[in-house]
Amino acid sequence: MLLNILPQVLVDGLTLGFMYAVVALGYTMVYGILEFINFAHGEIFMVGAFVGTEVLLISDSLGALEGMNPYVAFFLTLVIAMALTGGLGVLIERVAYRPLRGAPRLVPLISAIGVSFLLQDLVRFTEAIARNEFYLNTPALFSGSISLGIASIPTKGFIVIVLAIVMMIALTLFINKTKWGIAMRAVAQDQSTASLMTINVDKVIMLTFLIGSSLGGATGVLFSQNYGTIDPYIGFILGLKAFTAAVLGGIGNLRGAMVGGVLLGLLESLSGAYMGPLTNGAFGAEYKDVFAFSILILVLLFKPEGLFGEAVKEKV
Amino acid sequence: MPLLELQNVHTYYGGIHALKGLSIEVNEGEVVTLIGSNGAGKSTTLKTICGQTRAREGRIVFDGKDITQMRTHDVAAMGIAHVPEGRRIFPKLTVRENLEMGAFSVKDKQIIEEGIERAFRYFPRLKERIDQKGGTMSGGEQQMLAIARGLMMKPKILMLDEPSMGLAPILVEQIFDIVTELNREGMTILLVEQNANQALSVANRGYVIQTGEIILQDEAQNLLTNPQVREAYLA
Numbered sequence: 001m002l003l004n005i006l007p008q009v010l011v012d013g014l015t016l017g018f019m020y021a022v023v024a025l026g027y028t029m030v031y032g033i034l035e036f037i038n039f040a041h042g043e044i045f046m047v048g049a050f051v052g053t054e055v056l057l058i059s060d061s062l063g064a065l066e067g068m069n070p071y072v073a074f075f076l077t078l079v080i081a082m083a084l085t086g087g088l089g090v091l092i093e094r095v096a097y098r099p100l101r102g103a104p105r106l107v108p109l110i111s112a113i114g115v116s117f118l119l120q121d122l123v124r125f126t127e128a129i130a131r132n133e134f135y136l137n138t139p140a141l142f143s144g145s146i147s148l149g150i151a152s153i154p155t156k157g158f159i160v161i162v163l164a165i166v167m168m169i170a171l172t173l174f175i176n177k178t179k180w181g182i183a184m185r186a187v188a189q190d191q192s193t194a195s196l197m198t199i200n201v202d203k204v205i206m207l208t209f210l211i212g213s214s215l216g217g218a219t220g221v222l223f224s225q226n227y228g229t230i231d232p233y234i235g236f237i238l239g240l241k242a243f244t245a246a247v248l249g250g251i252g253n254l255r256g257a258m259v260g261g262v263l264l265g266l267l268e269s270l271s272g273a274y275m276g277p278l279t280n281g282a283f284g285a286e287y288k289d290v291f292a293f294s295i296l297i298l299v300l301l302f303k304p305e306g307l308f309g310e311a312v313k314e315k316v
Numbered sequence: 317m318p319l320l321e322l323q324n325v326h327t328y329y330g331g332i333h334a335l336k337g338l339s340i341e342v343n344e345g346e347v348v349t350l351i352g353s354n355g356a357g358k359s360t361t362l363k364t365i366c367g368q369t370r371a372r373e374g375r376i377v378f379d380g381k382d383i384t385q386m387r388t389h390d391v392a393a394m395g396i397a398h399v400p401e402g403r404r405i406f407p408k409l410t411v412r413e414n415l416e417m418g419a420f421s422v423k424d425k426q427i428i429e430e431g432i433e434r435a436f437r438y439f440p441r442l443k444e445r446i447d448q449k450g451g452t453m454s455g456g457e458q459q460m461l462a463i464a465r466g467l468m469m470k471p472k473i474l475m476l477d478e479p480s481m482g483l484a485p486i487l488v489e490q491i492f493d494i495v496t497e498l499n500r501e502g503m504t505i506l507l508v509e510q511n512a513n514q515a516l517s518v519a520n521r522g523y524v525i526q527t528g529e530i531i532l533q534d535e536a537q538n539l540l541t542n543p544q545v546r547e548a549y550l551a
């Protein structure tokens with residue numbers, strides 16, 4: 001009985017974990033360059049979910065979804081959400097972080113927390129006015145599931161995993177192989193020397209926010225398709241977990257964020273499914289976060305730099 | 317008209333008056349050296365030219381343009397390569413990636429590849445290390461990489477900040493040979509050094525800086541035999 005559900009539990013954990021992983025990339029990219037935790041990143045994810053849902057709701061009410069290939073509709077939704085959240089991330093950096101770049105570390109952090117609340121309330125307010133409620137149901141584009149023999153995976157979950165992997169590969173190639181990707185790494189290592197190479201550091205930082213935020217926004221769309229309901233507060237808990245995943249993997253390290261995210265998702269799913277049965281009901285699924293975070297604390301106690309982090313941060 | 321000209325430049329770090337009315341000229345095709353002891357303001361001079369620290373007073377003119385208020389990446393794009401003190405190569409980028417960053421402003425891939433080939437002719441050691449991370453190389457190799465990286469943008473002037481610092485004598489020799497060779501091929505060079513003897517022997521002209529002021533300027537040959545210089549810097 002316990003083993004029967006294992007494949008399904010793994011599939012659920014992977015779906016969740018890949019979402020954590022992509023959002024974690026946004027935290028880790030910004031941290032790698034500015035050594036700053038962009039706490040508003042979870043809200044960018046949330047805005048992505050709302051933009052995606054609104055695009056579908058509005059198209060649906062206009063009858064535009066009628067007869068449209070769901071993959072095409074999904075792709076267009078994704079592109080719109082990524083463009084808007086990418087732009088939003090750039091705007092936030094320009095307005096709320098850049099003027100504070102020389103300030104003590106806590107100051108931009110507080111600014112980021114302020115931006116988080118602002119975005120939550122802005123979305124809540126807008127939706128309350130436009131739709132009289134701020135819990136939205138996302139029109140489902142994909143039904144059915146794909147059978148993998150021992151487990152069946154819902155089509156939407158499959159799409160989450162595939163797209164997350166595509167985004168991770170694309171980002172890795174960009175960072176490792178392109179001129180601007182290498183410049184991003186150069187800026188992360190030594191900003192003032194990078195500027196001697198004619199690299200416009202402000203532009204690189206903008207690009208970092210653009211990419212990180214659009215990946216976060218895209219994950220919001222994936223989330224809304226996968227779970228079907230969203231509210232303005234989904235960014236808080238998911239953002240916190242994605243951040244945790246980034247720390248677990250070693251903050252500032254891209255591979256760490258990816259592995260950390262998937263691990264955290266799997267841990268959460270496994271503990272949610274098995275903790276109740278294994279403890280005769282003493283600890284039920286509601287303790288899954290406690291379990292996942294306990295693992296995190298253990299890892300950090302023994303390896304404070306995270307799984308892929310460097311023991312001593314190089315700073316020239 | 318000089319290629320690079322500093323006119324009465326004053327630079328401060330908070331309350332510290334680091335450059336006190338500095339005036340320097342570098343003409344096209346010259347090797348000019350700026351010598352002085354530790355803390356005299358040599359690095360500040362180069363940083364001020366690049367806009368990494370701001371001149372509060374005075375003017376910096378390069379290639380006929382006032383660059384005093386320009387941002388660092390724009391100054392660099394004018395054709396000023398600054399090889400900073402302590403080499404500052406990107407430790408986690410490979411040798412090739414470091415060189416590619418040096419050529420960030422160069423659009424043509426072909427020219428970048430030629431630049432890399434040229435770098436390998438000057439510094440054959442780098443070729444063996446092409447895929448190695450910059451931070452894993454020895455100090456001498458890092459200095460070669462830093463100079464090679466500076467050359468990648470095909471600069472109009474190369475500014476070197478204490479390239480001989482911390483290197484074994486044989487490597488110091490090599491670095492100064494490269495300076496001479498680059499200059500023979502037409503490169504204009506502003507060489508900052510504490511190692512006055514060797515700097516003056518490869519330079520055309522020299523300036524002596526002390527606590528933010530130029531106290532002497534002359535042909536390099538004359539400075540080498542100047543008793544004041546001999547006593548303070550060549551002892």
Ligand SMILES: Nc1ncnc2c1ncn2[C@@H]1O[C@H](COP(=O)(O)OP(=O)(O)O)[C@@H](O)[C@H]1O
Nearest residue numbers: 329332334352353354355356357358359360361
């Ligand atoms: N970042 C800084 N902040 C404050 N003072 C500085 C800074 N950099 C240099 N200085 C001061 O400016 C003066 C000139 O320094 P510098 O240009 O580095 O000298 P040099 O390169 O000739 O050794 C020194 O007194 C030094 O202490």
Ligand SMILES: [Mg+2]
Nearest residue numbers: 358359360401
């Ligand atoms: Mg110095």
